[in-house]
Amino acid sequence: MAQYPSRDRIGNALLTLFYLKGGSHHHLQSSDTYGPLADNLRIGEAERCLVQDEYYANGSAALLFPNLVQWARRDLVDAGLIDGSE
Numbered sequence: 001m002a003q004y005p006s007r008d009r010i011g012n013a014l015l016t017l018f019y020l021k022g023g024s025h026h027h028l029q030s031s032d033t034y035g036p037l038a039d040n041l042r043i044g045e046a047e048r049c050l051v052q053d054e055y056y057a058n059g060s061a062a063l064l065f066p067n068l069v070q071w072a073r074r075d076l077v078d079a080g081l082i083d084g085s086e
Contacts, residue, residue: 002047002055004065010072013040015081030073034066 005013017036021028038048043065052060052067077084 007072
């Protein structure tokens with residue numbers, strides 16, 4: 001089974017990406033972060049394309065890695081490290 005980094009590690013990589021892109025997350029679309037984060041975290045192509053059901057057997061056809069990124073982003077908002085408004 002594929003292994004993914006922790007949400008903390010994904011969140012740290014996301015903060016770094018925001019910093020490298022000018023310090024603000026507001027001008028980045030979520031979809032613009034997935035590729036650079038996957039590259040930085042060394043997520044392979046197969047893991048980038050894995051759907052949640054294949055990992056959790058939950059019936060969801062949504063991609064797993066973007067979902068993990070969204071949860072990590074939510075953690076950053078909850079910690080007050082980034083603004084939650086879009």
